[in-house]
Structures are given as C-alpha cells and as structure tokens.
Amino acid sequence: MRADWTSFIAEDARALTASEIRDLLKVAERPEVISFAGGVPDATLFPLSEFRAVYAELMADEAAGRSALQYSISEGLPDLRSWIADDMAGDGAKRSIDNILITNGAQQGLDLLARLLLSPGTQLIVEKPSYLGAMQAFACRSPAYVGVGMDAEGPLLAEMEAAFQGGARLAYLQPDFQNPTGLRYSLQRRRDVLALAQRYGALLIEDAAYCKLSYDGAALPSLLALDGEGADSADAGTVIQLGTFSKTLVPAMRIGWLTAPRPLIDRMVLMMQASNLHVSTVNQAVALRAAKKAFPGHLGTVRRVYRAKRDAMVSALTDFMPGNVTFTRPEGGMYVWLTLPEGFDARALLEQALEAEKVAFVPGQAFFCDKSGTNTCRLSFSAGSPERIRDGIERLANLIRRVHNQVGEAA
Amino acid sequence: MRADWTSFIAEDARALTASEIRDLLKVAERPEVISFAGGVPDATLFPLSEFRAVYAELMADEAAGRSALQYSISEGLPDLRSWIADDMAGDGAKRSIDNILITNGAQQGLDLLARLLLSPGTQLIVEKPSYLGAMQAFACRSPAYVGVGMDAEGPLLAEMEAAFQGGARLAYLQPDFQNPTGLRYSLQRRRDVLALAQRYGALLIEDAAYCKLSYDGAALPSLLALDGEGADSADAGTVIQLGTFSKTLVPAMRIGWLTAPRPLIDRMVLMMQASNLHVSTVNQAVALRAAKKAFPGHLGTVRRVYRAKRDAMVSALTDFMPGNVTFTRPEGGMYVWLTLPEGFDARALLEQALEAEKVAFVPGQAFFCDKSGTNTCRLSFSAGSPERIRDGIERLANLIRRVHNQVGEAA
CATH class of the missing domain: 3.90.1150.10 (Aspartate Aminotransferase, domain 1)
Known part of the structure; x- marks a missing residue:
C-alpha cells in the first residue's frame, strides 16, 4: 500500500x-x-563594493571568520542588536538589546507574532488595504480580521474605536509608507491611534519596514517612539515593532528584527530555536559591518x-x-x-x-x-x-x- | 491602561x-x-580558505554578486537543488529538483513538516530516545507520541507494527548515527521498517543530518534510496528526507533541504513564503560554490x-x-x-x-x-x-x- x-x-x-x-x-x-x-x-x-570589502575582511580574520561560520545564539548577535538599539534610540525609541530579536527578515517576525499571539478566531485589526504578506503569515492561525478604513492621515479613529469596543485587542499597522498604498500616518493620527490602544489595553504591531525610505521632509516619530514617551520601562508598553535591512541594505541576507517586551521576546526565542535555531551567523556579522560602513551615506x-x-x-x-x-x-x-x-x-x-x-x-x-x-x-x-x-x-x-x-x- | x-x-x-x-x-x-x-x-x-575564495569570486562578479544580494524564489536556487539532486542520486536516491525545497537548516524542515502534517493529537512514532530538537519543532502542534524502543539494529519491529496497528501513520526516524545515541540501523532493519510502513500506508520522515559522517566501512542506503527501488515515480513513495550542510560544511549558512513528493513540496513552498520568503540567496550561492570546491576532499x-x-x-x-x-x-x-x-x-x-x-x-x-x-x-x-x-x-x-x-x- x-x-x-x-x-x-x-x-x-x-x-x-x-x-x-x-x-x-x-x-x-x-x-x-x-x-x-x-x-x-x-x-x-x-x-556591492562595501559587501566585497566586508566579506574579505571577515574571512581574512581567522577567529572572526570561523566564529561567523559557527552556530550562534537564537536571540541574534549581541553586537548587531546593539547597533539596532542605537539606531532606534536615534529615532527616539530607547530599548535594551534584550528587547530585540533578530529574525529571518521582517517576514519571520510576522510569522513568530502570528504563532505567539493569534489563535483561530482571534480578532485582529488590519488596515484596509493592508500588507498581503502579513496576512499570509497570519493565515496559519486563521484570525478574524477587523478591517479599518483609511483616510489620507491614517486609520479612521471611529472605526478603530468600534473595533476595540467589539473586543479586538491586537492591530497590525504600517504607519510609514504603507505597502500597498504608500501612505503615511500624520503625527496627530499616530498619537490618537496610540492613545486609543492604550485606553483599551490593546497591542499594536508596527511594521516599520519602509520607515527609512522617506523622500520629503523630516521623518515622523514611530508608534514605538511615541509609546516610549510615557513608558516607565521597556517591558511595559503598547507597541511591538518590526524592522528589516531588506529595503535599506539588501534583501538576500534575510535580516530583520523585532522589538518587544521581554516576556514576549523570551517566548519567541524559544520559538526561533525550535523553528530554525537562529538567523545565519555570517549574515548577521556581515550585515552589521556593511551597515556600519555604508550608512548613512x-x-x-x-x-x-x-x-x-x-x-x-x-x-x-x-x-x-x-x-x-x-x-x-x-x-x-x-x-x-x-x-x-x-x-x-x-x-x-x-x-x-x-x-x-x-x-x-x-x-x-x-x-x-x-x-x-x-x-x-x-x-x-x-x-x-x-x-x-x-x-x-x-x-x-x-x-x-x-x-x-x-x-x-x-x- | x-x-x-x-x-x-x-x-x-x-x-x-x-x-x-x-x-x-x-x-x-x-x-x-x-x-x-x-x-x-x-x-x-x-x-575557511575555500569560503574566503568563494566570497571573493562571487562579490567580484558584478552580475552574480548583485543577484546573490537580491530576493530569490521560495523553493531555493535551482543550481543548488540540482547539486543536491546529483549528490542524492550518487547515494542511490533519484529525485527531481522539483522534489527538493531549500530550508533554513534541517531544523526548519522539521518545523515545516510539523505545520504541514501534524495537528493536535496526531499520532507520531519516534525512537526512544529521539532527537530533542525535532520534538521541540513538533511541540507547536502537540502530537501524541508513540515511542518505539531500539536495539543495536534499529527500532523494534514488533513495537513499530503495534504503533501502526494502533493507528499511527507517521514516523520520525534517524537511521544514520542518531542524535543522541550514535547508532545506525542495519540494512535489514531499514528494509523491514520500510516494508512495514508501506504495508500500512504510513509516511517515514528520515532525518539524514549525520549520514555523511560515516567512519567505519561503507555507507548504507538511506530509506529514501531503498524506497526508490520500488517506486515508479518520485511523487509516490513512503519517505520524506531531511538533509543539511551544518554537519559537513558549516552550520552558520543555515542551509538545509527537504526531499518530498511534489504535492507536499508545493504546499511547503507556500509556507516558506509566508514564514520567511526564502533562505538567504547569498548563502545558497556560497554554500553551493563551497561544496563544489571543497567536497569530497x-x-x-x-x-x-x-x-x-x-x-x-x-x-x-x-x-x-x-x-x-x-x-x-x-x-x-x-x-x-x-x-x-x-x-x-x-x-x-x-x-x-x-x-x-x-x-x-x-x-x-x-x-x-x-x-x-x-x-x-x-x-x-x-x-x-x-x-x-x-x-x-x-x-x-x-x-x-x-x-x-x-x-x-x-x-
């Protein structure tokens, strides 16, 4: 048979x-x-020339080269997390490296969050329209979507509040240059959305994949940065943020990261270990060196x-x-x-x-x-x-x- | 709040x-x-010197370098899958590249299989003892384990048959130098386990992570190779096999692979796309070149x-x-x-x-x-x-x- x-x-x-x-x-x-x-x-x-130089440097260094080719911890390389924490602090969001987990692209961040936070039927607020790849990551948990309409300043507050009143406690949002519309939330709408989430004890998943790709005027503070203004500790708060090198440096490294309170990070580290051990050590080492060398020019x-x-x-x-x-x-x-x-x-x-x-x-x-x-x-x-x-x-x-x-x- | x-x-x-x-x-x-x-x-x-040379070659080639830093398809690079198919054919298992999916280490293969094949309470046969990391990957689906005792030749056939009679249709096995015992199944036990699985219409997940690390005498044919002896098509069969470069080349690339019938591969490609898009392009390109350069010496x-x-x-x-x-x-x-x-x-x-x-x-x-x-x-x-x-x-x-x-x- x-x-x-x-x-x-x-x-x-x-x-x-x-x-x-x-x-x-x-x-x-x-x-x-x-x-x-x-x-x-x-x-x-x-x-490319920075990557060429970084690979040559790293592989010429016997100890660093061998270490970059070995297994490493599931949290991600401390030096890389430290660089990310510094970069986020520059954007107004102060977090410890213990609040940061390195992921296989921001896409794996979405997958981990789906597996951590969703169960079949969990109400999940998404923008109308929202990022297709996120909904594909969430699909494995069959959430109940609550779509919120958008105007030029961001999600419609009345619809957002109605969703919270209907019991939703989780939202996936892209405040900066959203995929697919390219829109960004106004500063006031960011504050209002955050205040609403805080009032209802909800969590906001902020996808910041495009936040560095700003072409006109100054960047606006992220939800994570605004949340930090009032938070006593990086382990409290309302916002989980996803970041990536895919849009700023290169996508092929598959280096993303996720900033969240420790109790959630700790659990996702276990999930990372069970699902693929860790993100490629050499890619983490190379992306860090390339980012240091190439940014901000x-x-x-x-x-x-x-x-x-x-x-x-x-x-x-x-x-x-x-x-x-x-x-x-x-x-x-x-x-x-x-x-x-x-x-x-x-x-x-x-x-x-x-x-x-x-x-x-x-x-x-x-x-x-x-x-x-x-x-x-x-x-x-x-x-x-x-x-x-x-x-x-x-x-x-x-x-x-x-x-x-x-x-x-x-x- | x-x-x-x-x-x-x-x-x-x-x-x-x-x-x-x-x-x-x-x-x-x-x-x-x-x-x-x-x-x-x-x-x-x-x-290390081969990796140094490969990185230098790849990054010196403008077109290949940029392509290695770009997004790529979720199945994995065709050239790498082709090399793996050839290597497997050398071990007696003929499969098309369409039967092969590149994964973030063999660990992600386990995670994908857990998400594809298990539901809470699914009966899953495992060796006593079995690989801890596999059981961690399976844990997210809460299977009902059916432990099968081992002797020096492999799983006890009477316990294996009892498990099939009890309704189990899925087994996770490590025929070669098992983690944790180091034991390998005898050729006769391989044939017997496979025949039993075929008789009950069961699937065998063969973890071949250590199969190349053979120190005494000739390698024994894998369950996949033995299964192929009687199979008319690579889309029929009884065996899913997991492989990896982690134990033979380096672990830090996070390059593993999974060989399975097309209907299962097709679904896992969707899962890969939703969970992390694809395995690092540059790592696939580099591991392929390094394997060609370094193997078999x-x-x-x-x-x-x-x-x-x-x-x-x-x-x-x-x-x-x-x-x-x-x-x-x-x-x-x-x-x-x-x-x-x-x-x-x-x-x-x-x-x-x-x-x-x-x-x-x-x-x-x-x-x-x-x-x-x-x-x-x-x-x-x-x-x-x-x-x-x-x-x-x-x-x-x-x-x-x-x-x-x-x-x-x-x-």
Whole structure:
C-alpha cells in the first residue's frame, strides 16, 4: 500500500493559498514586460563594493571568520542588536538589546507574532488595504480580521474605536509608507491611534519596514517612539515593532528584527530555536559591518534614487491618466496606489495590460481582508528607471482609456 | 491602561519550554569546562580558505554578486537543488529538483513538516530516545507520541507494527548515527521498517543530518534510496528526507533541504513564503560554490578528524568507566550514549560533574518522549581534542565511581 500524500496534510495547512503577487512575478519577469508588480529593491543600489570589502575582511580574520561560520545564539548577535538599539534610540525609541530579536527578515517576525499571539478566531485589526504578506503569515492561525478604513492621515479613529469596543485587542499597522498604498500616518493620527490602544489595553504591531525610505521632509516619530514617551520601562508598553535591512541594505541576507517586551521576546526565542535555531551567523556579522560602513551615506543614495523614480511615476500618472483615475502621492516607500472608476475590474485590466501593453501591476483586491477594492491597483516604482516608469504608465493609461471607452459604449 | 503582555500569548504557544541543552550550553561555554554537551561541529574543520575564495569570486562578479544580494524564489536556487539532486542520486536516491525545497537548516524542515502534517493529537512514532530538537519543532502542534524502543539494529519491529496497528501513520526516524545515541540501523532493519510502513500506508520522515559522517566501512542506503527501488515515480513513495550542510560544511549558512513528493513540496513552498520568503540567496550561492570546491576532499578530512575523536572517547570510556556503565560504539556521527546503572540520576550527576569535575554532558531524559531514561547521558565528541576528550572521560568516570560508592554505602 502506497501513502496518499495529500491525505496527510493537516486541516489548517490547507488554508494557505498561492499568492497573487508570486504568480504574477513569474509572468512579469520577462524582459519585455515593464513591471510595477514586485516590491523588489533596485539591485543597482546594493552597496556591492562595501559587501566585497566586508566579506574579505571577515574571512581574512581567522577567529572572526570561523566564529561567523559557527552556530550562534537564537536571540541574534549581541553586537548587531546593539547597533539596532542605537539606531532606534536615534529615532527616539530607547530599548535594551534584550528587547530585540533578530529574525529571518521582517517576514519571520510576522510569522513568530502570528504563532505567539493569534489563535483561530482571534480578532485582529488590519488596515484596509493592508500588507498581503502579513496576512499570509497570519493565515496559519486563521484570525478574524477587523478591517479599518483609511483616510489620507491614517486609520479612521471611529472605526478603530468600534473595533476595540467589539473586543479586538491586537492591530497590525504600517504607519510609514504603507505597502500597498504608500501612505503615511500624520503625527496627530499616530498619537490618537496610540492613545486609543492604550485606553483599551490593546497591542499594536508596527511594521516599520519602509520607515527609512522617506523622500520629503523630516521623518515622523514611530508608534514605538511615541509609546516610549510615557513608558516607565521597556517591558511595559503598547507597541511591538518590526524592522528589516531588506529595503535599506539588501534583501538576500534575510535580516530583520523585532522589538518587544521581554516576556514576549523570551517566548519567541524559544520559538526561533525550535523553528530554525537562529538567523545565519555570517549574515548577521556581515550585515552589521556593511551597515556600519555604508550608512548613512548609502541611505542618502537610496532616497535620492527612489525619490526620482517616485517623481517619474507621479508625474506620468498626472500627465497620462484620465481624470476619473485617482492615485496616491507617497512621501516615501516603494508604492503608488491607483483607484480606477467604480465598476472597473483591476484583475481583468491586468490580463489585458500584460497581453496588449506588456505592463504588470498587482490588482488591489488581495490587500483587502474583506476582498473589496476590486477597482484598485498597486504600482511599485522601485525597480525600473524613470524613463521606463514613464513609458509603462503611459501604456497603462492608454489601455485604461480604451477599456473605459468600451465600458462606456457597452453601457 | 497598559497591556498585560503575557495575557496575549496564545494557549499553544505556552506549551514550549526552555531547552535543557540550551541552558546547559551557557554553563558549559566557560573555558575551564570540558564540554561533551553541545552537538557543535569543530570550527577548526571549517574550510575557511575555500569560503574566503568563494566570497571573493562571487562579490567580484558584478552580475552574480548583485543577484546573490537580491530576493530569490521560495523553493531555493535551482543550481543548488540540482547539486543536491546529483549528490542524492550518487547515494542511490533519484529525485527531481522539483522534489527538493531549500530550508533554513534541517531544523526548519522539521518545523515545516510539523505545520504541514501534524495537528493536535496526531499520532507520531519516534525512537526512544529521539532527537530533542525535532520534538521541540513538533511541540507547536502537540502530537501524541508513540515511542518505539531500539536495539543495536534499529527500532523494534514488533513495537513499530503495534504503533501502526494502533493507528499511527507517521514516523520520525534517524537511521544514520542518531542524535543522541550514535547508532545506525542495519540494512535489514531499514528494509523491514520500510516494508512495514508501506504495508500500512504510513509516511517515514528520515532525518539524514549525520549520514555523511560515516567512519567505519561503507555507507548504507538511506530509506529514501531503498524506497526508490520500488517506486515508479518520485511523487509516490513512503519517505520524506531531511538533509543539511551544518554537519559537513558549516552550520552558520543555515542551509538545509527537504526531499518530498511534489504535492507536499508545493504546499511547503507556500509556507516558506509566508514564514520567511526564502533562505538567504547569498548563502545558497556560497554554500553551493563551497561544496563544489571543497567536497569530497573536505569530507575526507572531517571523517578522519571525527574518527580520531570518536576513537579517543570510546577508548577512554573502555579504560576508565566502571563495568556497570554501558555505552555505544558509534560508527559515525557525533555522539556516544552512556547508560548508568539503574537508580542513577544523570541530571544530579551533571550538577556534580560541572561543580566537582568541570565536565558537561546532556542528561538523556530529555530525549525520551515518555521522559524515561533518567540514568542515561549523551556525550558529544565533536568539539574537543582527543587529549581533552580522554581527560574529560577520566574525570567523569572518577566521579561516577565516587557517586556509585556513596550510593552503595547509603544502601
């Protein structure tokens, strides 16, 4: 008798379904396609010469080299956590290295939090729209999403309070240059959201993946920094924060981190140990040295290059899109959010865009916990050149006009 | 109102408890302690010059370097999977690269399998004793363990069959140089275990972490290779196999892999994507190049050095231990398993060993799913020199004699 493999799959492991972004990326990888689909950094920005120097230095040092190739503790290298703590302190959030856990990218931070904090049916507040990858990480625990609408300043406070009144005590938020919309919360909205969470004894998971990618004006204080203003101890508080080197340095190291009160960190260290022992020692050592060597000069370059791409996308949208298509003008991050006229189906548009115009984007519906937003699209400006971005937006705008006319004629 | 953090921890996330090995390692790290506790490779064996050369080559190549620092697919780099498939084919197990998933060490393979195949109460056959780290990975799903006793040739077939008759359809096994006992299954026992699993339509998870560390005679075919003898297709079969570079090359890359039928791989790719996107691109690229450069010469060195350490431990045990202490004589791997006379408490012995003799080991109880084996110890010979190993075993033997005399006097 031979095993029937699929019959062995656990019930909750069947819930996870293939990602729209992932399948799209396969098509959009063809060189003739102008892709606004992936949230992939521009590889020409990677500080390759700094990495070359760091690897050479580390491997030339017999003791440091061998130590970087050995097992290490599940918490992460103390020197790296110390650098992160200093960097966070510079942003106004004072935390001990014992409040920091190094993770395999911010994505593993989301997975650990899902396994730590969620059970089937746990109410979880998310923005509408929210980060698809986070909802994929949460899916293994089947939470009950409570979607909160957004305006230009952040989550709608009335909806947020209604969610807390309905019993929710956990929210996943992206105050800075949200994936997918690119929006950032205003300072006042940050204070109001935090005050609300404190009043109800709720926890806020702050995803700060894009917080360093600010292109206009000064950075705003994080929820973690604002929370710290009133906290007596780093083991009290309302905010868990996720960070990463993926958007500022390189993604391939898979180095993220998570800042949380000690009782939660301690438990996640055990989870880390049970699920993959620790993040690659050599990557932690190399990312630390590269960050020390490359920052802050490298961050300036990254901001300048992405700012030009953002400008190219926003001006092309302004120049080419019909008046009934609206879009965000993000002050940072990697994404512009497009809203088509009511009745437009962004998924059908994508098929036409790939076929007729060789342009790719991500239909917005997947980012909504309630599967609304069928007329929305996420456009990433991180990968292409300003010229190619302008070309792609013009093609997409032309297609939208054509489809719109057809819709008009059919009606 | 401030959040009460611990009240947010999910019920099943409270189940995981701190590892004995982990806490021990902290004490055993002091330089004056001769530690047989950790299963840590000898860092002097790491092929540092090959790694130095590989990093320099990769980072000097503009295109390959930037590509190695970018995101990559969740399945793992095709070239690395291809190298692994070729290596497995050399060991008699023919599988496609589509049957292989790259994981963050074999430990993540265990975690993915736990999440894929286990639900609370799922019957899971494990050896008595079994690998503690595997049971920690499985703990998040609270399986119902069915322990199967071992003799010198492998699991007891009558107990194995009774487990299948009792409804178990899943077993976690280490046929080669098991952690913690160092034993390997005989060829006949491999065939018998496999035939039994096939008869009951069960799945076998074969942990092959130590299979390359063979010191005496020829390697034996893996369960995966034996399974393939009769399988028409790589998508049928009875065996899922876990592999890793941690024991042969270096652990710090966190590169493991998992070979399974496609329907299971496809689902685990989604899980990988949701839990940490993918294993570090640069580590995959570097491990592949280092393996190509260093194998098989490096494996020869590793075997020679560990064989000498194994010999040192076994002859010291033979020379110094009292006659009523028994121990395994492993033909590979990193561990010797010690059985003290009935009534001895290995945990109490450890405390005395650390205090009086500055020697560390792991009490065996933690490796038993039923928490039996209180009079057993795991001794690792991988880390120290043959001289230091002999010294440590002599100290431990002296302590055991002293304790034994006290026990004798008290009785």
